[in-house]
Amino acid sequence: MTSPGTTDPALPPLIEVRGLVTRFGARTVHQDLDLDVRRGEVLGVVGGSGSGKTVLLNSIIGLRDPDGGSVRLLGKDVADLTAAEAAELEQRTGVLFQQGALFSSLTVLENVASPLVEHTRLPRRLIREIAEMKIAMVGLEPGSHYLKPAELSGGMRKRVGLARALALDPELLFLDEPTAGLDPIGAGAFDALIRSLSVDLGLTIFMITHDLDSLYAICHKVAVLADRRVVAKATVEELEHSDHPWIREYFLGPRGRAARKTS
Secondary structure, three states: OOOOOOOOOOOOOOEEEEEEEEEEOOEEEEEEEEEEEOOOOEEEEEEOOOOOHHHHHHHHOOOOOOOEEEEEEOOEEHHHOOHHHHHHHHHHEEEEOOOOOOOOOOOHHHHHHHHHHHHOOOOHHHHHHHHHHHHHHOOOOHHHOOOOHHHOOHHHHHHHHHHHHOOOOOOEEEEEOOOOOOOHHHHHHHHHHHHHHHHHHOOEEEEEOOOHHHHHHHOOEEEEEEOOEEEEEEOHHHHOOOOOHHHHHHHHOHHHHHHHHHO
16 A cells, blocks of 8 residues: 555645535435545545445535535535636546546547636647647557547546546546446556556545555545444554444455455
8 A cells, every 4th residue: 555645734624524414315325424635645435335425525526515514625615615716626626537427529639628628728739738748647649639438448538537637737636436347457557547646746636436456556544434424534454453344344355355465
């Protein structure tokens, strides 16, 4: 596992969730959920099916209004953002959704350039150069520039989505199951890419994953969603000694033991 991220506890968290409540009809997914993510952390978020991992992400980035509690992102209360503040936060954060969420009618180059077109007034030539640089940064060759998403493999689509998420040089990156659907070799290569980018770019990363190998390879700390809240936020080594039943089953079961051996 990577060494702990460089964080300053005196600085306010980049993400601060307090007393979050999320309901779908009569079903309560989150109840009094608290979570801090500090600058420089690479945080993995895990939990069983239905624990609300992606719902939590959507609440943090403003795609879903909480039913209670508060979310502060980069020092701003997400519930009270002006249009200008929302646009600023969008430029300071990048999101890689699980399926890439690429525009099917656009080429790779156009997809990666789209945030620059939307949020800047840079000359088209400079936008193109930046997009080409981001594509190269995620390990794709120039021959991919004019391909459409339907012509890409699953791993390539994720890399294009990552390049687009990095287009505006964000300080905070959200990843939703980045290795889902990839074979073990492809998943390992993507883990290595994320680890390298987090160090080289000084990123803070909030990563939802079910992949134990990713937790051991990338994450400084892991937040565990269970019992409708975050029951633990700690290093993987610390979680291996937890008494919580779900945590023990997850980290000390056969898959956990296998991931531990290869880390």
